[in-house]
Amino acid sequence: MHTTVLEVGPRDGLQNEERALSPEDRIAFITRCVEAGTRRIEAVSFVNPRRVPQMAGAEEVMAGVPRRDGVSYSGLVLNRRGLDRALAAGVDEVNVVVVASDTFSVRNQGCTTAEMLDAWDGIAAAAAGAGVPAGVTIATAFGCPFEGETPPGRVAEIARRAADAGAFEIALADTIGVGVPAQVRDLARRVREAAPGTPLRYHFHNTRNTGYANALTALDEGAATLDASAGGFGGCPFAPAATGNIATEDLLYALHRSGVETGIDMAAVADTGTWLGGLLGVPATALLGRAGPFPS
């Protein structure tokens, strides 16, 4: 069995860290991932750099990443201006975030869920016109820090709208790390029904120690791709001191030891997690780098 692990460290891993990395350091990070065998990388975000200074210089990053056959770079996009920048910078795919809860959506990107879905329709059409695949990440799909439970029917409806406009992929994101495997199964089934045939990607945070169980459950539910962040960086600003994304190296440990291949060198990613911790001035939350592989 094989699955794809998408490295979100250069975007989601870095965007909440206190210390902003230079485009050069981010290129070095991405290069390390490519050399470790990673084939999908969320490299940059085309949001306003005044709002997210850690993501400034997306064009410089894209100009410096190694171009290899089979390696696909994704850029996060929230509006047409972002899409134009992404296309000009030469991304291989764009990732549009639609937040499932209105309160978080307004705070995060200044519009309601319905308004963002309308924006998505326009972005999807323009991306299709440019020949670049566009997908949708449904944020707060498992819960919202302001509204609490996210109605699963609302997530399914967003997935339907995403698929209607031609999303090449739909991602279910547990933005604040509240989901559990039973919820993953329920949501996976509803979204498969709402968007039949569209590959599903899953994005988990380990904020309450359920992230790895959720990822393995998503795989069991047919996930095409799992997001992870080298070192486990990427804490949510709404949950101080909590851990961030599930760590790529720890996910690889679980996958490889379960007989699931990824094509990614786990030890190289663990080294990158430690290296990144040095640059960021905070230790990686990944455990593999501390505990060591098994069998040793």
Place this chain on the structure above:
Amino acid sequence: MHTTVLEVGPRDGLQNEERALSPEDRIAFITRCVEAGTRRIEAVSFVNPRRVPQMAGAEEVMAGVPRRDGVSYSGLVLNRRGLDRALAAGVDEVNVVVVASDTFSVRNQGCTTAEMLDAWDGIAAAAAGAGVPAGVTIATAFGCPFEGETPPGRVAEIARRAADAGAFEIALADTIGVGVPAQVRDLARRVREAAPGTPLRYHFHNTRNTGYANALTALDEGAATLDASAGGFGGCPFAPAATGNIATEDLLYALHRSGVETGIDMAAVADTGTWLGGLLGVPATALLGRAGPFPS
């Protein structure tokens, strides 16, 4: 759905911490667990206090714990002398550890697996004579730091021997935190075949971030009881800086949010994890106390 969570903090959580807690503090810890609704607690270990000074004063601890209907205190026992102490101290059940790998067994308790199984037969008979239930925990069931992979057939054979001598329960312990859910499923099925009808308990460490996924998988495989440690204390001396047992509060979060009842107050356990960190001088690895409950 309901499951039993056995609090192992007073034994496995504390025995590897640098700072040894007094019997008074351990009684306070156990009392907090009982007041939170915990009904099974591994309270003490009757090993030689010169070898494990953190566990000294087991008799004092047992003399001070609150006796309530439905609360069962377990004591760890490795030989007849330990059993005699446990019976005199008034434990409700004894837990005999049989290590599945010879190298770890000799280092940990000075005898091979086969020799320990012979000792178990004697302990089981004596415990039965005293009317106290005795169970077996199979340590390094998922892997050994010295020998690497543990052959699953070896684990199943130990389970068979345990059941033959009347074990009221068999526990599968991932002593060094290397297991993955696929391995849990495989081992669960083999052990059910080898010891049909004997309730199974599972003991996971989160050393490589697979502990919670393993626990939920064990539940799915029919686990009667899951071990956990308030705050997540209990690192393995062979894996420095790695996290210890899965944290009770984080396990409760995953269970309760999945609709599985435990009868235990999650917030009270999270408070206890934080309180324990203060006593031990090291922060809890549990995440719930930092991230907060959901919905809040």
